[in-house]
Amino acid sequence: xxxxxxxxxxxxxxxxxxxxxxxxxxxxxxxxxxxxxxxxxxxxxxxxxxxxxxxxxxxxxxxxxxxxxxxxxxxxxxxxxxxxxxxxxxxxxxxxxxxxxxxxxxxxxxxxxxxxxxxxxxxxxxxxxxxxxxxxxxxxxxxxxxxxxxxxxxxxxxxxxxxxxxxxxxxxxxxxxxxxxxxxxxxxxxxxxxxxxxxxxxxxxxxxxxxxxxxxxxxxxxxxxxxxxxxxxxxxxxxxxxxxxxxxxxxxxxxxxxxxxxxxxxxxxxxxxxxxxxxxxxxxxxxxxxxxxxxxxxxxxxxxxxxxxxxxxxxxxxxxxxxxxxxxxxxxxxxxxxxxxxxxxxxxxxxxxxxxxxxxxxxxxxxxxxxxxxxxxxxxxxxxxxxxxxxxxxxxxxxxxxxxxxxxxxxxxxxxxxx
Amino acid sequence: xxxxxxxxxxxxxxxxxxxxxxxxxxxxxxxxxxxxxxxxxxxxxxxxxxxxxxxxxxxxxxxxxxxxxxxxxxxxxxxxxxxxxxxxxxxxxxxxxxxxxxxxxxxxxxxxxxxxxxxxxxxxxxxxxxxxxxxxxxxxxxxxxxxxxxxxxxxxxx
Numbered sequence: 001x002x003x004x005x006x007x008x009x010x011x012x013x014x015x016x017x018x019x020x021x022x023x024x025x026x027x028x029x030x031x032x033x034x035x036x037x038x039x040x041x042x043x044x045x046x047x048x049x050x051x052x053x054x055x056x057x058x059x060x061x062x063x064x065x066x067x068x069x070x071x072x073x074x075x076x077x078x079x080x081x082x083x084x085x086x087x088x089x090x091x092x093x094x095x096x097x098x099x100x101x102x103x104x105x106x107x108x109x110x111x112x113x114x115x116x117x118x119x120x121x122x123x124x125x126x127x128x129x130x131x132x133x134x135x136x137x138x139x140x141x142x143x144x145x146x147x148x149x150x151x152x153x154x155x156x157x158x159x160x161x162x163x164x165x166x167x168x169x170x171x172x173x174x175x176x177x178x179x180x181x182x183x184x185x186x187x188x189x190x191x192x193x194x195x196x197x198x199x200x201x202x203x204x205x206x207x208x209x210x211x212x213x214x215x216x217x218x219x220x221x222x223x224x225x226x227x228x229x230x231x232x233x234x235x236x237x238x239x240x241x242x243x244x245x246x247x248x249x250x251x252x253x254x255x256x257x258x259x260x261x262x263x264x265x266x267x268x269x270x271x272x273x274x275x276x277x278x279x280x281x282x283x284x285x286x287x288x289x290x291x292x293x294x295x296x297x298x299x300x301x302x303x304x305x306x307x308x309x310x311x312x313x314x315x316x317x318x319x320x321x322x323x324x325x326x327x328x329x330x331x332x333x334x335x336x337x338x339x340x341x342x343x344x345x346x347x348x349x350x351x352x353x354x355x356x357x358x359x360x361x362x363x364x365x366x367x368x369x370x371x372x373x374x375x376x377x378x379x380x381x382x383x384x385x386x387x388x389x390x391x392x393x394x395x396x397x398x399x400x401x402x403x404x405x406x407x408x409x410x411x412x413x414x415x416x417x418x419x
Numbered sequence: 420x421x422x423x424x425x426x427x428x429x430x431x432x433x434x435x436x437x438x439x440x441x442x443x444x445x446x447x448x449x450x451x452x453x454x455x456x457x458x459x460x461x462x463x464x465x466x467x468x469x470x471x472x473x474x475x476x477x478x479x480x481x482x483x484x485x486x487x488x489x490x491x492x493x494x495x496x497x498x499x500x501x502x503x504x505x506x507x508x509x510x511x512x513x514x515x516x517x518x519x520x521x522x523x524x525x526x527x528x529x530x531x532x533x534x535x536x537x538x539x540x541x542x543x544x545x546x547x548x549x550x551x552x553x554x555x556x557x558x559x560x561x562x563x564x565x566x567x568x569x570x571x572x573x574x575x576x577x
Contacts, residue, residue, distance in 0.1 A: 087548045160439075
């Protein structure tokens with residue numbers, strides 16, 4: 001299987017300039033600078049690369065939406081990786097920081113950007129030090145700064161640490177946070193491409209997305225487009241976690257069956273239990289039952305199966321637990337992380353939590369399920385950002401596929417329990 | 420209220436931070452982080468001083484700060500243990516391990532030991548799901564935890 005991002009990931013000292021250049025690092029810059037910026041944007045469009053952070057928006061298209069002739073423009077790399085189940089960006093940042101820098105240089109040249117920020121979640125303090133060191137090395141080599149490699153192109157890149165807020169991974173909340181405000185999402189439009197950081201045109205891309213760009217420039221858009229399926233091009237890092245024997249980040253060509261990831265790459269289910277459910281794209285997407293495990297891991301096939309590829313975090317659940325336990329944990333996460341700006345999200349996440357907790361205390365009744373569905377219906381797509389929708393996903397899908405797990409709790413309701 | 424004084428080194432660091440941004444307010448989170456890393460909390464005096472550096476009111480500083488879970492206004496232990504309890508860790512038995520850790524430290528989750536050495540908190544996902552169950556102690560990530568490994572880690576910290 002072709003690997004773009006993880007080909008050399010375990011090479012010793014890959015995080016240093018010397019080793020990175022030794023495997024051909026930063027070679028794409030000369031090639032890029034011999035082309036017009038627009039040609040790079042077109043190549044990224046033609047490559048079929050889509051955002052790897054969660055939404056899956058076509059990357060080249062995003063770049064082409066920047067407001068014309070408005071400067072300065074900014075690039076923000078989203079390294080606020082916080083979606084439960086997801087830890088692929090952490091591995092890239094930890095082991096291959098120069099790949100991200102190279103990708104950011106290419107994006108900035110293509111979009112005529114002279115300042116870039118890497119927004120890392122606050123808990124990634126150690127990674128910010130690694131990144132700062134790599135940035136220093138790149139400056140010393142003349143890959144950053146004024147007139148890079150004599151091209152006339154200038155670029156500075158800085159790291160910026162958040163301070164513990166999942167919502168700052170949402171792009172408009174990230175911008176507010178980077179501007180020194182509370183990390184609450186903004187109303188869209190205007191989209192960041194028109195009014196982003198400091199109200200200037202801004203590109204926001206995930207770490208993994210930017211790390212693919214050097215491959216596209218080096219090898220050509222066609223070579224990237226030839227990987228994967230007809231509509232889902234390229235490769236994807238998938239964080240496989242939960243009840244598997246060999247949890248880890250694995251790079252696959254899009255379209256690889258999910259079962260291959262679980263049973264082959266990740267070594268199958270722990271204790272040889274039976275697979276019960278899996279969440280294919282991080283905690284924000286609907287879970288699927290075991291009989292869908294052969295679904296090809298790509299954007300379209302997962303959408304057709306009623307879920308999403310999301311951030312590429314495959315959470316595997318075996319038959320040793322009641323699905324309601326896992327669902328409550330996820331609701332609890334969204335309740336904790338709701339910024340409180342929009343009523344459906346702020347109140348809805350709490351109500352869902354209260355009801356499911358009551359069910360688990362054997363104080364529920366069948367009508368509670370209808371109530372849960374009703375609340376979900378009033379939360380989804382009714383807030384500024386997708387956090388409420390994300391909270392709804394595990395609830396609705398767990399009821400759809402594992403209703404009997406809820407009903408288990410209704411069997412043992414003691415007589416006379418106040419409802 | 421006594422005036423908060425930045426050290427010479429901090430002043431130098433602050434100048435470096437301010438150079439990164441075309442708009443000063445962007446330095447707010449970095450400055451809060453700088454203060455907390457030296458004082459282990461952000462005091463009201465420090466909020467005023469940060470506000471003065473960035474031309475914003477202390478109330479603004481406080482309102483932004485209160486949004487983020489990593490800033491503290493109360494003293495915490497020398498070692499802050501953040502124990503991940505989200506789904507991948509849950510599936511790998513973190514609840515029992517968290518109980519074990521609290522028992523070992525003889526505190527409840529959310530509390531600080533009487534010698535002010537350890538504070539124990541539940542934490543939402545820390546992005547190390549493939550190493551679940553895991554915890555973060557100050558800046559260090561520890562994965563693939565077992566009761567024995569937790570004991571060893573805690574005993575090794577002085």
